[in-house]
Amino acid sequence: MKNIDFPVEEFHKILAPRPTVVVTSKDDNGNINAAPFSFVMPVSLDPPLIAISSSPNHDTVKNIEKTEGFTLSIATESIINEVWEMAKEVPSDENELEMAGLSEEPGKSINLPIIEEAIANFECGAVSIEKTGDQKLIIAEIFDISLRSDMIKEGILDVEKAKPLLHINDDIFVIGDHLRKVNE
Numbered sequence: 629m630k631n632i633d634f635p636v637e638e639f640h641k642i643l644a645p646r647p648t649v650v651v652t653s654k655d656d657n658g659n660i661n662a663a664p665f666s667f668v669m670p671v672s673l674d675p676p677l678i679a680i681s682s683s684p685n686h687d688t689v690k691n692i693e694k695t696e697g698f699t700l701s702i703a704t705e706s707i708i709n710e711v712w713e714m715a716k717e718v719p720s721d722e723n724e725l726e727m728a729g730l731s732e733e734p735g736k737s738i739n740l741p742i743i744e745e746a747i748a749n750f751e752c753g754a755v756s757i758e759k760t761g762d763q764k765l766i767i768a769e770i771f772d773i774s775l776r777s778d779m780i781k782e783g784i785l786d787v788e789k790a791k792p793l794l795h796i797n798d799d800i801f802v803i804g805d806h807l808r809k810v811n812e
């Protein structure tokens with residue numbers, strides 16, 4: 629098989645699939661906003677820090693610049709249609725959680741809703757937001773995690789039950805539904 633050249637600005641289509649999350653934030657008038665993100669990675673364990681890269685035009689990053697707090701919900705196959713619905717561009721005062729038909733529950737650490745249908749919700753606070761190339765990189769501390777008790781097995785995510793939604797590009801996903809252990 630021969631190798632081909634691939635456009636470097638499309639590397640994210642190859643560095644895939646990536647976990648999909650829903651970031652819920654609010655503007656300074658208290659309007660709730662939610663959108664899916666897959667440019668997401670852990671960056672520190674102590675303190676627990678997570679990084680999200682966002683287009684500077686998104687309401688999500690504009691809100692977090694003003695109000696700092698957000699919740700990050702792990703997306704799974706069961707909410708694939710809702711995730712796609714929330715990616716649509718709508719006026720900034722429209723609540724995408726309501727639009728997608730997802731249920732809000734009060735968070736514990738910050739004054740923002742968590743998503744009832746998500747298997748796990750992280751409550752976070754931004755510690756820095758930097759322009760990085762054509763994106764903005766949000767680094768945030770995780771204050772609290774609520775996880776559905778049936779989604780953990782032997783201390784790790786039970787992927788066979790959870791079926792995490794892994795993003796490739798646009799509306800194309802992989803469902804991460806089985807484990808493979810190294811045979812030594």
Ligand SMILES: Cc1cc2nc3c(=O)[nH]c(=O)nc-3n(C[C@H](O)[C@H](O)[C@H](O)COP(=O)(O)O)c2cc1C
Nearest residue numbers: 663664665666667681682683686687688715716795
């Ligand atoms: C699965 C999925 C993952 C996405 N990941 C990102 C991402 O990591 N960064 C980004 O800027 N936009 C991403 N998007 C696009 C935003 O979700 C979309 O533009 C959304 O309308 C932004 O909403 P907001 O303006 O309310 O923040 C993704 C879309 C989908 C469907």
